Amino acid sequence: MPSDDEGFREFVDTRYVELLRIAYHLTGSVHEAEDLLQSALMKVLGRWGRIDDPVAYLRRVMVNHLSSVWRRQRMREVVTSILPERPVPDATYGVDERQAVYAAMRALPARTRAVIVLRYVADLPEAEVAATLGCSVGTVKSRASRGLARLREALDADAPALENGRAR
Amino acid sequence: MTVEERVVRILAELGAEVRPLPDPYERMRVGLRRRRRKRMIGLGLVLVTLLSASGIALAGAAGGKFDETADPEPDQGWDRVVAWTWRMADSAPRGAVAANAGYDTTVAELVLQRQRKGEIGAVGTAFTGARVLFADDVGPYRLALVALVRADPQPHFWPHAATWLVAAKGAGAVELAAGAQGVGDALEPYMQWYGSGAQSTESVFVGIAPEGCEFETATWPDEREWERESTGSYLVRTKEDRGREWWRLRCDGLVREVRPAPGTVVDDLTEAELVEATAGVRHGPPADAWREVITATAQEFGYALAGVPRAIWAGPISGVGGAPAGTAEVVAARAASGNGWLGQVRITYDEPDPVTGEIGSGVAFSMRDDPTDPSAALAIPLGDDDPPKDVLVVGAKDAVRVSAWREGGEIASAAAPEGAAVLSLPSTEGVDFQAYRADGSGGGSPGLASRSIGTPSGAGWDR
Numbered sequence: 001m002p003s004d005d006e007g008f009r010e011f012v013d014t015r016y017v018e019l020l021r022i023a024y025h026l027t028g029s030v031h032e033a034e035d036l037l038q039s040a041l042m043k044v045l046g047r048w049g050r051i052d053d054p055v056a057y058l059r060r061v062m063v064n065h066l067s068s069v070w071r072r073q074r075m076r077e078v079v080t081s082i083l084p085e086r087p088v089p090d091a092t093y094g095v096d097e098r099q100a101v102y103a104a105m106r107a108l109p110a111r112t113r114a115v116i117v118l119r120y121v122a123d124l125p126e127a128e129v130a131a132t133l134g135c136s137v138g139t140v141k142s143r144a145s146r147g148l149a150r151l152r153e154a155l156d157a158d159a160p161a162l163e164n165g166r167a168r
Numbered sequence: 169m170t171v172e173e174r175v176v177r178i179l180a181e182l183g184a185e186v187r188p189l190p191d192p193y194e195r196m197r198v199g200l201r202r203r204r205r206k207r208m209i210g211l212g213l214v215l216v217t218l219l220s221a222s223g224i225a226l227a228g229a230a231g232g233k234f235d236e237t238a239d240p241e242p243d244q245g246w247d248r249v250v251a252w253t254w255r256m257a258d259s260a261p262r263g264a265v266a267a268n269a270g271y272d273t274t275v276a277e278l279v280l281q282r283q284r285k286g287e288i289g290a291v292g293t294a295f296t297g298a299r300v301l302f303a304d305d306v307g308p309y310r311l312a313l314v315a316l317v318r319a320d321p322q323p324h325f326w327p328h329a330a331t332w333l334v335a336a337k338g339a340g341a342v343e344l345a346a347g348a349q350g351v352g353d354a355l356e357p358y359m360q361w362y363g364s365g366a367q368s369t370e371s372v373f374v375g376i377a378p379e380g381c382e383f384e385t386a387t388w389p390d391e392r393e394w395e396r397e398s399t400g401s402y403l404v405r406t407k408e409d410r411g412r413e414w415w416r417l418r419c420d421g422l423v424r425e426v427r428p429a430p431g432t433v434v435d436d437l438t439e440a441e442l443v444e445a446t447a448g449v450r451h452g453p454p455a456d457a458w459r460e461v462i463t464a465t466a467q468e469f470g471y472a473l474a475g476v477p478r479a480i481w482a483g484p485i486s487g488v489g490g491a492p493a494g495t496a497e498v499v500a501a502r503a504a505s506g507n508g509w510l511g512q513v514r515i516t517y518d519e520p521d522p523v524t525g526e527i528g529s530g531v532a533f534s535m536r537d538d539p540t541d542p543s544a545a546l547a548i549p550l551g552d553d554d555p556p557k558d559v560l561v562v563g564a565k566d567a568v569r570v571s572a573w574r575e576g577g578e579i580a581s582a583a584a585p586e587g588a589a590v591l592s593l594p595s596t597e598g599v600d601f602q603a604y605r606a607d608g609s610g611g612g613s614p615g616l617a618s619r620s621i622g623t624p625s626g627a628g629w630d631r
Binding site for chain 1 (some may be wrong): 171172174175176178179180181182183184186187188189192193195196199200289334349350363364365456459460463464516527
């Protein structure tokens, strides 16, 4: 169990990138991800030393924060077909594919997106996703299924362009 | 490659390009300091609103410098908060163990030494001294609160830092100082510690305020009978006496803090609780779909609720104030204060708001009559207008039309095929709301619900 503020600094230094990527997929924006993770870390600092699994706790804080507070505040979440805020390396096959998944992720309901992120980015088992979201494993399964179906549709829609090997 | 594998790969590629801004830890500390300053300045207003709304009268001041009733200017408010922190820092040590002055001095010196060696955080911050403000055996732990005096106080920042020490019950000074939790940015006028230490899984609570303040407690959920705590300016709870109760803190004749004890009426919603909570739903999805909003509402309101929130209605609603249309969920529970009911309408938009990007909104409400009674209509204000203009009218079960009446005449109506609809009016002053079934029968709402800001807790150190 972590015990002091220095331990917390070390934790932040070593786990920040991993957590930021989860936050990024939850929010769709590097800027929003930084805000979300920073807010979550502030909450964790007050409980540091009393949390057995800080990473799991942070995931829960981020998802709950996104579900409860952000839904009432300014979400700045707009469905878009382009990737904002990040340089796109090349106009190649993979870019189309990533754009399709990015846009489809943004269009998912927040809780479904959270399931996809926790299951396929954080690589958590279904039971742990359920525990993080405070729902049943059945709900996780159904949301994951619906979410994957939407992502598959997005990839399928993108397929003709990919087959032609051209970037849009 | 399966769809799952493909999605995992693409998500990993997207995430791989994300790079953090420099020094995330220091940015968080700066943000925390900024947030604390804002919070302390703003909470005074919240307290007055909450206490007034919940019928708790602010006692007349006994005179002196904290007797203003007008809202303070922000700087004035901050100055008063800081004055209270000095009173806190200069207070005599509380707790049986703290009565041993030699022990306190040793603990304080050891904590200061550890800070200077960089062992407990606040590295690079100079402190001129340290004092034990509380030390006692609480449950399986020995707990202490130590204040550290900044050598270079800044005008708009806390003059003291603080650290809680946690060790095994009966620990000596060295062992206790070794249990420092890390130096926090602020010694605030009210400090509390709630949780468990490495020695046990038992959670205990300690709250402490400046000398001269008085803790009062009342049984939960009905907070009408306030009794002074024998410990005076601090409060201790262990598993033997920790439960559902109200706390408040009175200093210089004013209530400075009022809050339910930490906790929620729903730790883990059982199937039986879910079935009962959804038994009276007028319209909406199957029981399992209500689990999240019921749990979230219980956690957001805490012990301000007397029981598990009950599902009332869910269905499509039109957009309000230019927001997109969406799905609303209405839940409510009896207020722990005994003054009616507390609830919320949670709206999830069909599409994100094209202007603000919001994906939903929510409105907390309170009302005197039971909104879970399926035979009665209820009217809940939406939006920010005062008086409200947009009202969600939920009819009794099987209602198909809702309407608004003023002075005996119908001024607005809407079809409610799902049992509820939003009525938008120039004003709701003097308006009654009605809902009708297909056969023309029906009834009115007992009144327009009031907006609520949720959990009745707050702090008022800035006046």
